[in-house]
Amino acid sequence: MTGHPALVLRANYFGDPIASRALAALLDDIFGIDVTILDRLGGPDPTGVPFAWFDASSTCIANISAFSMPLVINGNFTRAAGLQSGAVRPEYRGRGLFRSVMEAALDYCDSEGFEAVTLLTDKPALYEPYGFWALTQHRFIGPAPTGGRAAATRRLDMASDADVTFLRRLLNARRPVSDRFAPLRQVEMFLFNAALMPDLRLDFMEENGAVIAWQQSEEGTFELFDVAGAQIPTLADVITSLRITPSRIRVHFAPDHLDWTGEAVADDGDMVLMLRGADGLHPEHLFALPPMAEF
Structure with missing residues (x-):
């Protein structure tokens, strides 16, 4: 891609331990979450496909990751994907980096035939231009x-x-x-x-x-x-x-x-569950994503 000559866009890099550690550092720096905990628990989701910008020192600058998340919606199986680990380092924001990794991730989901894509966010307006809508959850x-x-x-x-x-x-x-x-x-x-x-x-x-x-x-x-x-x-x-x-x-x-x-x-919490897919995939009855499945 043009416009970021000092950066390199990479996809599906989880097989590279240096790049994986760089993503872990990004998420720790931005969210204070140590994803390396997963190493002791059997490793990260094997279906995960990350999309990220790296600088010349292999620092992860911006990322979002797609993964397989099959769902039951209204009693029917839905081949769905989830998006997680979306982050951009503060000094690089406003340069279109997040838009580029989002577009790459959604292109991947579409090419793989996923019927729906889900995510959790405290900034729902950021994702509405990509075709996501908010779902109201209930306890x-x-x-x-x-x-x-x-x-x-x-x-x-x-x-x-x-x-x-x-x-x-x-x-x-x-x-x-x-x-x-x-x-x-x-x-x-x-x-x-x-x-x-x-x-x-x-x-x-x-x-x-x-x-x-x-x-x-x-x-x-x-x-x-x-x-x-x-x-x-x-x-x-x-x-x-x-x-x-x-x-x-x-x-x-x-x-x-x-x-x-x-x-x-x-639910009146800060995190909003969002869905991108056909209108018929909207849940017909009140529901909530179990907290143990939050991503």
């Missing part, structure tokens, strides 16, 4: 269910390599947590998010073969972030098996598989 709040059946549970530890391996195997064979809107596969981000959440609890319900990702707030609210497994237990069975008596429940995804309903409350 589901209500009283704790009763009458559940207790099952044996085992606490998993993200510091244990054996537990991480076990969790990775479950995630690869999981059922989508909702038919309204949910990832079919999001292994690496689940593990990464779990490693960044010190108060998160991961309990494996042996009978159901499902891991419950949760925590309890100071006011006694049970926060359910995700359920990963081939079967999804009812919320009543989850509460009974965990042997807790929460004052109320907040589910951070559509609870259509939990045999429980709660009041839907629109």
Whole structure:
């Protein structure tokens, strides 16, 4: 590309350890996020394809990465991609670098036949010119269910390599947590998010073969972030098996598989989920992307 003679545009460079470390440095500098945590968790998403500008010293100046993120939307399989790791060093902003990597990433997604592209951002207006629109997410709040059946549970530890391996195997064979809107596969981000959440609890319900990702707030609210497994237990069975008596429940995804309903409350957080695709891909019912799948 012309206009940036001192910079080089590179794509699909994850096989180059120097370039990968340069991207990690960019994300650490801009967002304070250490993505090298993934090295201990089995490595980055193998479907990831980055697009970035580098200077002559191999410093990563601007980047965005595409990755495969198959979704269930309205009960139907959707071959979708996600975009993440979008960043530009402050001294290089305003030069069209971000636009060029975005266009390259979207051209790649189109050439690969992805039906939809998703991203999370706190600057939604930045992405609207590229055909993205904002999706309103909801959390589901209500009283704790009763009458559940207790099952044996085992606490998993993200510091244990054996537990991480076990969790990775479950995630690869999981059922989508909702038919309204949910990832079919999001292994690496689940593990990464779990490693960044010190108060998160991961309990494996042996009978159901499902891991419950949760925590309890100071006011006694049970926060359910995700359920990963081939079967999804009812919320009543989850509460009974965990042997807790929460004052109320907040589910951070559509609870259509939990045999429980709660009041839907629109999310007022800074991060906005955006989608680019055919109009018919818009979720028909209230939903939220599980926090463990956030990217």
